[in-house]
Amino acid sequence: MELDDAYANAAYIPGAADYPTRWADQAEAFRTQLSVVGRARLGLMYGHGTRQVLDLFLPDGPAAGLMVFVHGGYWLKFDRSYWSHLAQGALANGWAVAMPSYDLCPRVRISDITRQIAQAITVCAHEIPGPIRLAGHSAGGHLVARMCAPDVLPEDVAARLVHVMPISPVSDIAPLMQTSMNADLKIDPTEAKAESPVFQPAPEVPVTVWVGARERPVFLDQAEWLAKAWDCAHVVQKGKHHFDVIDGLADPNSDMVTRLLGVAE
Template sequence: MDLSDAYSISKHTPGFEAYPPLWAQKAEAFRNRLSETGHARLGLAYGDGTRQALDLFLPEGSPRGLVVFVHGGYWLAFDRSSWSHLAEGARARGSAVALPSYDLCPTVRITDITRQVAQAVTFAAREVPGPIRLTGHSAGGHLVARMAAPGILPDEIAARLAHILPISPLTDLAPLMQTAMNADLRIDAAEARAESPVHQAKPRVPVTIWVGANERPALLDQSERLANAWGCGHVVEPGKHHFDVIEGLEDPGGPMVARLLS
């Protein structure tokens, strides 16, 4: 059974074409503004590859903790440069916010990306003291959920986790084996099992799954399955779809940021 259409999100979202240039424009303006005030540390290498780097945005005064946002793109597209503006909500509330890039499939496997994100979280956590909160969108939601598994993060870093908020996450990779994307993702049965958060034990850290009510049915199902498997918080936000639901991270007074920092 070919599930390519079920997981084709941009095709079924009216006006998708306007989003990537808008994201890039807002992100660049945000980086420029914070660079001018000395609140941006850009291009910090956490690993050996050219994409293994992160941007760190600092609040006014001493950080009250760290937020890490991991971008999506089906592990195939984008980097941190399109999402800088999503740091504003948590940053305005006193958190430092790190946004990593990572290598993409088919150059690497999803398993490798999970390890890279763990490296990025560890690096950022050693730069910023205090509690750590993780959020990510789509494939990034998968990656931050994976950080809750035992042994992924060093024990001293895992002990600082205060909240994980996956947004429209991919939680069971097995269906993606039946999509055209798998020519590049190269997921096999063993990796699907090992890399699917729905097969992880319920984490000790608080988790909230957040998804837009107008999301694709396959992604609504993915979110619900993880919420049920982990018995965790599950917010279905009215009127939002896959590409505008993340806008909540920009608003320091909004419910998404409030839940993330809770």
């Protein structure tokens, strides 16, 4: 299809095939570590499907609030088990961290996944009091951006949002209709308009759009489109590509975590 190469990340990242195994190994080791000390609540159901499950990691002491990380994979692959280690940065700063899985296309539509993520955040919000911060990567960046739209989250949950960080987000899903992925995504013009964050009203909650400087041009464009549409903060991180741009979430002192959690506020 016309835009297959433009939206292909792995082909342009050295050692790309090694990343999923590395992520999974790091995530499993971290879950084991937190489970031993009783700070991991694994496999919490937030819906009726077998993939509508989340892991909740707890800080050492009362939680300052809730951070939710939503994974990517073009709404087609991965689950929460690959990313647990990315909770380290927020946990070390006193925040509880939730990581949901969700149903994948073509079993469901992107609009269904949006509703599932809203439900996952709502369930977590009932477990952890205080402010809520959202981060998501790639398709997950799209999904956390969608949480800023009116009437997606319940009013009481939306009122608790204090910062949203779409990382390398797909902010306009219409171009994906010109990729072979759309055989499974099944995006049509109506859904493209309804599910693209660039067409949402600019939210009142602070947003930081984050992207790696070494990403594919279309992802630099997608990030810029959202930052301009919402007139929000926009960080282009030097030296980072689509797969390692999320590494900062695991570092309690990284610029990404500092911005996400408002440590310097």
